[in-house]
Amino acid sequence: MNRETKALPLVAAVFITFIFTAPIIWMVMAAFKTVVDIYAVPPVWVPDFTYLENFKVLLSDNWPFLLNSLIVTVGATVLSLALALPAAFGLVYFQFRSQNFLADWILSTRMMPPIAAAVPLYMVFNGFGMLDTIPALIIVYAGFNLPFAIWVAMSFFRNIPREIIEAARVEGCSWVQTFRLVALPLAKSGIATVATFVFIFAWNELLLALFLTTREARTFPVVISSFSTVTRTYWELISAATIIQILPPVIFTIIMQRHIVSGLTMGAVKH
Amino acid sequence: MGEIVLKDVHKAFGDVSVLRDIDLEIADGEFVVFVGPSGCGKSTLLRMITGLETVTSGHVLIDGKDVTHTKPSSRGLAMVFQSYALFPHISVRDNIGFGLRIAGLPLAEIADKVAKASAILGLDALLDRKPRELSGGQQQRVAIGRAIVREPAAFLFDEPLSNLDAALRVQMRIELVRLHERLATTMIYVTHDQVEAMTMADRIVVLEGGDVQQFATPIELYDRPVNKFVAGFIGSPKMNFLGADATADGKVQVRNGPLLSISDLDTARVTGPLTVGIRPEHITYSHDTGDLKGTIVVEEQLGSDAFLYVEVEKIGMITVRAVGERNFHSHQTVYLTLPPQRCHVFDQADLRINMN
Ligand SMILES: Nc1ncnc2c1ncn2[C@@H]1O[C@H](COP(=O)(O)OP(=O)(O)OP(=O)(O)O)[C@@H](O)[C@H]1O
Numbered sequence: 259m260n261r262e263t264k265a266l267p268l269v270a271a272v273f274i275t276f277i278f279t280a281p282i283i284w285m286v287m288a289a290f291k292t293v294v295d296i297y298a299v300p301p302v303w304v305p306d307f308t309y310l311e312n313f314k315v316l317l318s319d320n321w322p323f324l325l326n327s328l329i330v331t332v333g334a335t336v337l338s339l340a341l342a343l344p345a346a347f348g349l350v351y352f353q354f355r356s357q358n359f360l361a362d363w364i365l366s367t368r369m370m371p372p373i374a375a376a377v378p379l380y381m382v383f384n385g386f387g388m389l390d391t392i393p394a395l396i397i398v399y400a401g402f403n404l405p406f407a408i409w410v411a412m413s414f415f416r417n418i419p420r421e422i423i424e425a426a427r428v429e430g431c432s433w434v435q436t437f438r439l440v441a442l443p444l445a446k447s448g449i450a451t452v453a454t455f456v457f458i459f460a461w462n463e464l465l466l467a468l469f470l471t472t473r474e475a476r477t478f479p480v481v482i483s484s485f486s487t488v489t490r491t492y493w494e495l496i497s498a499a500t501i502i503q504i505l506p507p508v509i510f511t512i513i514m515q516r517h518i519v520s521g522l523t524m525g526a527v528k529h
Numbered sequence: 530m531g532e533i534v535l536k537d538v539h540k541a542f543g544d545v546s547v548l549r550d551i552d553l554e555i556a557d558g559e560f561v562v563f564v565g566p567s568g569c570g571k572s573t574l575l576r577m578i579t580g581l582e583t584v585t586s587g588h589v590l591i592d593g594k595d596v597t598h599t600k601p602s603s604r605g606l607a608m609v610f611q612s613y614a615l616f617p618h619i620s621v622r623d624n625i626g627f628g629l630r631i632a633g634l635p636l637a638e639i640a641d642k643v644a645k646a647s648a649i650l651g652l653d654a655l656l657d658r659k660p661r662e663l664s665g666g667q668q669q670r671v672a673i674g675r676a677i678v679r680e681p682a683a684f685l686f687d688e689p690l691s692n693l694d695a696a697l698r699v700q701m702r703i704e705l706v707r708l709h710e711r712l713a714t715t716m717i718y719v720t721h722d723q724v725e726a727m728t729m730a731d732r733i734v735v736l737e738g739g740d741v742q743q744f745a746t747p748i749e750l751y752d753r754p755v756n757k758f759v760a761g762f763i764g765s766p767k768m769n770f771l772g773a774d775a776t777a778d779g780k781v782q783v784r785n786g787p788l789l790s791i792s793d794l795d796t797a798r799v800t801g802p803l804t805v806g807i808r809p810e811h812i813t814y815s816h817d818t819g820d821l822k823g824t825i826v827v828e829e830q831l832g833s834d835a836f837l838y839v840e841v842e843k844i845g846m847i848t849v850r851a852v853g854e855r856n857f858h859s860h861q862t863v864y865l866t867l868p869p870q871r872c873h874v875f876d877q878a879d880l881r882i883n884m885n
């Protein structure tokens with residue numbers, strides 16, 4: 259290849275990347291601008307990054323909702339792992355009738371769009387007096403992610419050589435010990451993968467949170483959406499909030515990345 | 530103690546019956562080998578003894594106790610798998626001590642037993658490594674170590690040496706036999722390698738197509754195979770089989786070959802078409818005289834032995850094992866003689882009709 263043909267894909271890549279990141283870049287800029295600068299024509303290209311007023315205003319009023327988001331997300335992630343991992347283990351290793359049917363049925367529940375469940379869920383939680391509570395959101399988010407989490411976890415358990423599980427059993431392990439001492443440590447990357455997906459789902463979920471919360475239990479995405487009102491859209495607050503919203507998944511993914519990469523490609527090649 | 534008894538055991542996967550009418554009594558301290566061609570049900574039988582596979586009907590007894598429905602963890606057996614099945618996330622030391630930890634032994638005692646086992650198996654320098662940092666042979670030793678520390682009622686091995694190279698296989702074979710002598714614990718060993726079976730076993734179970742063909746000592750299998758399958762399976766190269774017919778006076782006429790008068794036959798059963806079996810090492814051969822005339826098609830010279838593949842007109846290929854022989858070569862004519870006292874005779878149902 260000569261120099262030009264090598265440069266061409268690179269230029270294209272940079273261009274495409276730019277298109278995809280432009281809104282984020284623009285938003286990051288806006289977060290550090292005053293309202294006047296945001297609407298200025300011609301635009302203020304480079305803002306003053308020491309201008310933190312937007313963040314201060316945002317957080318002074320809304321930090322409890324950020325905390326809500328964090329609790330709901332961590333809670334949902336932990337709860338769905340706590341349910342999905344044993345369920346997947348049982349579906350893979352226990353022999354019982356309609357084993358495959360049960361697994362398929364679990365996955366099929368994921369085919370329903372979340373919005374279809376919104377009204378029934380509203381009524382159920384209303385009945386329990388749990389509207390606008392954090393536990394309600396944790397349960398719903400964990401529940402929505404269970405099918406997916408179970409399926410991913412199943413594929414990881416299936417990838418553990420059967421003889422290793424059998425060895426544990428012959429060595430005297432009960433099923434619980436086999437799960438805890440052998441299967442879980444060997445499915446670590448699977449757990450990281452599932453955790454990451456649930457985390458991102460729960461952190462970013464808006465629709466159900468809009469339905470199920472009104473004041474106290476509002477999550478951060480709900481708060482962000484409230485910055486767009488009939489009379490005015492608070493771009494400076496939306497921008498600042500969005501940066502905060504983006505950060506945790508990015509950090510979480512970076513921490514988990516090593517495991518996820520091996521997780522997503524596991525089983526792709528024959529060993 | 531480790532007496533293992535199988536009573537009328539059957540196994541089916543769905544509608545497919547894979548083992549039938551299995552009755553075996555394995556004495557405490559015995560080294561028993563299950564041998565047979567691929568797919569004959571050896572692993573399944575072993576796994577039913579460990580409890581990893583359910584028994585469709587029949588009973589499994591360990592030391593007189595019916596364990597047919599007992600879970601694997603409560604049977605007090607140890608198993609060494611073909612893939613070794615070491616726990617990849619823990620060290621060699623923890624692998625060996627795993628079962629003891631599960632059993633809740635005090636740490637000091639575990640350390641003591643692990644040290645003893647690792648000394649026996651020469652693993653001392655490797656105790657802090659992870660399994661993936663070991664060679665195949667070393668992993669195999671760890672798997673054996675994990676089995677012996679628990680002082681189980683019996684050791685079960687499923688083709689434990691098949692992933693090793695030939696030299697290491699011979700070495701491990703000897704180590705296992707010595708280990709058995711030292712521990713005097715019941716061992717059940719699955720293999721499809723008849724050399725392993727013959728050299729290691731006190732008694733061998735020959736399986737084929739889900740049935741036990743014969744359960745006997747190695748020498749018994751070699752000298753007195755109950756049927757044509759066992760006769761052909763045990764021994765290398767394989768026994769030669771020749772078509773024959775019974776004569777009116779109770780002799781055996783090899784078709785297109787010699788008339789054999791074999792003294793030890795069950796005379797009542799010498800009727801109709803028969804098969805004569807003779808091992809390659811029992812055929813006598815000569816440059817100039819014999820019962821059958823043939824041409825050496827291939828000569829395989831091993832130094833210690835020469836295997837001569839002889840094409841005999843109207844009979845077919847006959848294999849001859851000529852110990853230390855250097856003077857017979859491809860394309861030469863050779864005369865073969867079948868010593869009657871070395872001949873096995875099988876009836877139409879392929880059962881051996883020699884009396885001894
Ligand atoms: N889980 C299973 N479901 C259905 N059929 C099975 C199952 N496990 C084994 N079989 C069948 O049972 C028969 C015996 O299998 P088994 O693994 O015991 O054979 P084997 O003698 O150990 O063979 P190999 O020497 O190849 O290991 C085979 O025909 C096999 O296809």
Ligand SMILES: [Mg+2]
Binds near residue numbers: 571572573
């Ligand atoms: Mg097998």
